[in-house]
Amino acid sequence: MRQYIFGTGLLSAITGGVTLLRGLRNHEEFTWRTALAWLSWGITLALAVGAVVDTRRARRGGTVAGDSPVSKKQQKLLKKRLAR
Structure with missing residues (x-):
């Protein structure tokens, strides 16, 4: 499970969220760009979680x-497994 949690996609999504939260702390106006x-x-975040789920499913067959x-x-x- 550790390999999924520390994946680059998930880490970049988390750091992006932290950056957005810091912007909220500065009491800046909520504009359309912020939205x-x-x-x-x-x-x-949804794409990163989806990639983790797909990778896990593929590894489990x-x-x-x-x-x-x-x-x-x-x-x-699957082609290799069917050839066996």
Whole structure:
């Protein structure tokens, strides 16, 4: 589980969230740019968590969606397993 928690995608999403929280502490105005930054952070966090879930499923032999970056590796592993 440690390899998933300390993945680069998840770490960058967390540090981005910390940066946004620091901006809130400075009592700056909440503008449309701030709203877009929070939306972008939410999307980044969702993609990082999705990548972790897909990687875990693939390692346990589960199926992964075709749009996942892990799907090509999984297809290669399935071909090898079926050849055995």
